[in-house]
């Protein structure tokens with residue numbers, strides 16, 4: 001085959017002499033002193049310089065360290081006053097190499113203090129009308145909620161008052177002398193705050209992640225309690241002190257530590273929280289305790305530990321006695337508490353690679369029958385699927401708590417919406433909404449509760465990554481799950497929006513317009529594409545597991561994720577991180593032109609003209625040259641030939657040895673030069689589907705690098721035995737192409753939106 005191909009090559013060389021405008025532009029860029037603006041340049045300027053804590057491979061380095069903060073807390077929830085009282089002894093371990101002049105403590109409840117700047121920072125504008133007297137009252141006539149922490153004392157270990165300064169949601173503890181590297185510091189805080197009615201707060205546009213819901217019918221409350229204690233901010237060599245204010249949206253950055261928590265609530269409450277329950281026999285009836293032991297050995301279905309009739313009886317009690325539930329939690333970054341006398345409790349054992357983990361649910365009767373049927377089972381599936389893609393779930397339990405209008409995660413416990421109608425009926429929307437939120441919030445145990453990224457700064461690192469793994473868990477729970485978020489085609493609408501309303505994923509969450517699309521759906525769709533289209537599941541899964549294991553119980557940054565994914569796969573993905581995470585560019589590719597060529601032994605006009613231009617004597621190659629003529633170049637259809645019609649070609653083939661002949665592919669009679677254009681700014685793999693005259697289809701997947709020297713358009717030649725009748729790019733909508741009207745040849749006559757709409761109406 002060598003002789004033949006060198007002939008072809010010499011001819012093709014002639015035709016590549018003309019410069020396109022694009023090449024001229026690139027020549028311009030190559031002038032001395034030009035800046036490399038290639039979409040494939042490395043992220044050297046964007047990523048932080050690697051160091052011995054966060055290495056160039058994306059792994060924690062030899063000098064990686066993080067602070068540890070341990071808490072011993074006594075918490076009391078006063079249901080009459082709606083107050084939470086607490087005292088805590090904090091032990092702060094300075095594992096860093098630095099001496100610290102002060103400590104920063106987060107006072108998250110201050111976001112709802114009367115003087116909170118969160119409300120001030122919101123625009124208010126007049127509306128044409130208001131829906132109800134209630135909303136008028138709450139907007140214009142109501143005193144602001146007297147939330148926020150009331151600090152009774154801040155003392156050192158010797159009960160000496162400490163000097164401190166509160167700046168909104170952050171408090172600086174002013175140390176007498178710097179806390180030396182390697183030393184620990186013990187101090188104490190006592191506080192209380194008014195617990196918010198989170199339903200009301202949400203109705204007024206708040207984003208309450210904790211509080212209570214009041215049930216007027218039986219007079220009870222359901223408490224989901226979080227951000228309830230003053231807790232340390234993160235100190236590291238990435239942000240220094242992570243003391244960006246809590247504005248209500250961008251979530252939390254927290255250190256790992258061990259917690260001893262005693263929680264006192266009315267004696268007829270059922271309660272659960274982060275950590276191991278240390279005194280089950282004191283807080284449960286004998287019967288409930290023995291049901292709990294059965295649940296711990298039951299792997300196939302949930303076992304009811306506190307049943308509905310017990311919960312309904314408790315609802316009527318309203319005792320004034322109290323009970324203290326004692327928990328110990330190791331290596332957690334936070335604590336969440338759920339308590340109510342309305343709670344039904346069920347649970348089942350889950351086998352995670354030979355280790356038993358408990359899946360639990362707490363829900364009021366209002367959650368049934370949906371919750372008894374699905375909640376604990378969904379928790380179990382989530383733990384299994386996430387463990388498969390990351391690491392074995394290391395905690396002993398995961399709890400799903402029913403809380404209206406909530407979807408919020410804490411270590412080992414989370415709040416989830418999904419309430420049936422009063423008569424117990426529910427729509428598929430409610431059911432799948434509930435399953436989706438449970439899987440999502442339980443999934444957060446992995447990101448960010450264990451792979452402990454900085455949520456205040458990078459929402460996508462927990463929400464985006466979690467929304468991506470969520471898809472696999474949802475499909476495992478129910479293969480017919482209608483995946484609404486995280487698929488590439490689902491992000492098209494967002495990515496085609498007005499650029500003024502878009503922000504790169506790498507934007508701090510408080511400054512983003514479309515929070516859900518930007519921080520959840522787009523990164524999830526990106527990872528989905530990375531796994532299924534760009535890297536393939538084998539390379540992706542190994543690298544993703546590597547990242548997860550490397551940063552288990554540590555604090556990763558975006559660079560650690562980007563670098564680990566490349567380090568473990570040998571794929572340079574800087575172009576993808578750059579385009580998808582650092583810009584708001586969209587993907588749009590199309591089939592611009594298809595030119596069909598035939599072979600002929602007659603010199604074409606083009607060939608003649610080119611030969612003349614370059615001073616080549618075509619006659620001297622006579623009997624050897626194969627000419628390619630486009631359809632419109634052939635004057636006489638007789639001159640359209642198949643390759644076997646050329647005598648000198650057949651002579652050549654006949655001269656080959658039998659073995660060489662066997663190695664030849666099937667005859668290539670048709671030549672298509674296809675021009676793919678790319679009106680979009682992103683570079684992504686180009687997926688092309690060819691359909692042949694016999695209906696057979698062939699898929700070609702070109703790496704994104706196909707665009708590296710041809711950002712606007714690129715050509716590909718298909719030499720085939722059969723005629724191609726159809727060419728489609730991105731046939732399965734896997735690259736978030738925002739305009740598919742240019743994706744086919746021959747061009748499809750698209751139904752316009754109005755026609756589609758009319759059709760929908762008819763159906």
Ligand SMILES: [Zn+2]
Pocket residue numbers: 440441444462463466
């Ligand atoms: Zn989330």
